[in-house]
Amino acid sequence: MNRFLALQIRYFMVVAEELHFRRASERLHVAQPAVSRAIRQLEAQLGVKLLERDNRNVALTAGGEAYYQECRKAADIMVEAGARAIRAADGLAGHLTIGYIDFAINGPLPRHLSRFYEAFPEVSIELVRRNSHEQLEDLASGRLDLGLLIGPVTSERIAHRTFHQSPYVAVLPRDHPLAACRTIPLEALANELFVIGHPDTWRHFTPQLQAYCLEAGFIPRVAQEAPNSDSIFGLVAARMGVTLYPDCELSHERSDIAIRPLENSNARLSIALAWHIDNANPALASFIEQAS
């Protein structure tokens, strides 16, 4: 029974448990009149008689019983609160706001989150869908604790490290002639029309995709620009074009598109963890450490 509640409350709780003023005063290490006064004050403050007492017996009134139950709850919370604050300071409890992109939520993030939840069940996580450049802004302003995004990270105040790397695969309509091949050389797509992410919103990914094509000796011809992964897959399935996408489980589950590895390609999409270097949230350190 520590000093988190007002003393009138603490005294009342002990009297309610002992139903005896002198024994309560002994448990509280004060003289008996102090207890009498505290109870009288509390009753006056609340305007409710809490204890029925004559010179021989002490009993809780209905109001006192109800009040004790509520006090018990509050006391338990306050006792737990100190320990919880320590756990939060050690990164074992607390809250993280995490930004993610489609590649993360379709790829390694779900598995990683469930492992993290097992190891740190008291850390609550809020997930926010944001494009990479939006995440970098939100990290700078403190709206996000952690970003899962595509580089490059240019700010000196944002730390980052590689979270996951995926090879690219070719994404084709189900009945595309190249779908007959086990693997596809990137050059084979030189004359195809491409469905790509809109450069305004996919500001980091689309340039990477174009750079890889350029390395393979061609500039991709753009048929459609789409705002998100579902739209891209849908447009490919609708035979509007082909695209490159990091290998992930989700894309293999669609029956209306064909996924084929690239031949002789070292191209990798790298998803980074990024966070503000001044962010002192210990749960952030827990997450980063587990991701290593």
Place this chain on the structure above:
Amino acid sequence: MNRFLALQIRYFMVVAEELHFRRASERLHVAQPAVSRAIRQLEAQLGVKLLERDNRNVALTAGGEAYYQECRKAADIMVEAGARAIRAADGLAGHLTIGYIDFAINGPLPRHLSRFYEAFPEVSIELVRRNSHEQLEDLASGRLDLGLLIGPVTSERIAHRTFHQSPYVAVLPRDHPLAACRTIPLEALANELFVIGHPDTWRHFTPQLQAYCLEAGFIPRVAQEAPNSDSIFGLVAARMGVTLYPDCELSHERSDIAIRPLENSNARLSIALAWHIDNANPALASFIEQAS
């Protein structure tokens, strides 16, 4: 923000909300140094830094954020607690332990309880199955607030009033010859074998049943004694005998027995509300009043 929590906690909460010591001190109507000291004391007591502060900015640490959340919960409970104690004192909240017999739970009690819950949702009710004579003991000892039982009530210290009256009906096996009649004169059962409640446990009901038979001019011949209503109905269905039972919905729902009203009978089973005259639980008064 009343005086239910220790002042360090109250001061911390206001600082956490304002993120500014001087503004917090104004809201608390104290000088600013008092707030600084309270925070320092609380941090020392917990062993956790709650607020990151330099001469320009104040921010919650992760530990402080977690601690604030817990304090918020406790503070809300304590604010609510006073109002709840008043409601409990007025009989609008609290707890009742209620004893009941088969006739009550098979009869009017469920309907009455649901009406009571609608009118007094903050009164929690614990229902306890007890025979009438057990309830009278438990009322005397304070283990029950209220009993739903069969009289007579002999103790001067137990108050009682009629809760519900049911006419008796004859309970017959489905294919019993008398089941062909719409109604049955009690005398017609003079030569039947009876299934009755065991007199040890059904100490109040069975004598009443026998008294009614005696009024009709016969002493019922007992084939079986059973400990509860289900057993009585089951034994009747098994053609071990017939019985009298207060009219209630449950008995009409069994297809293996026949229920027939008694002819020219004023016999009624009366279920009483009973309570200890010294019981000051205001929720008890609420219940009794609604039952009137």
Place this chain on the structure above:
DNA sequence: TTCATTTGATGCCTTTAAAGTATCAGTTGT
């Protein structure tokens, strides 16, 4: 009955925790 014992409540004085005042040292923005 009488009287010692026990209960919670009161009055008066002391102690101590909390508040106030004045001031300091560190930033920030002009």
Place this chain on the structure above:
DNA sequence: ACAACTGATACTTTAAAGGCATCAAATGAA
């Protein structure tokens, strides 16, 4: 360079809480 803030510290004052002695009522044993 300096005024205008911030939160922290030192010292003094105040008021809340505590202790002691005692009371009145109830109980139970002699």
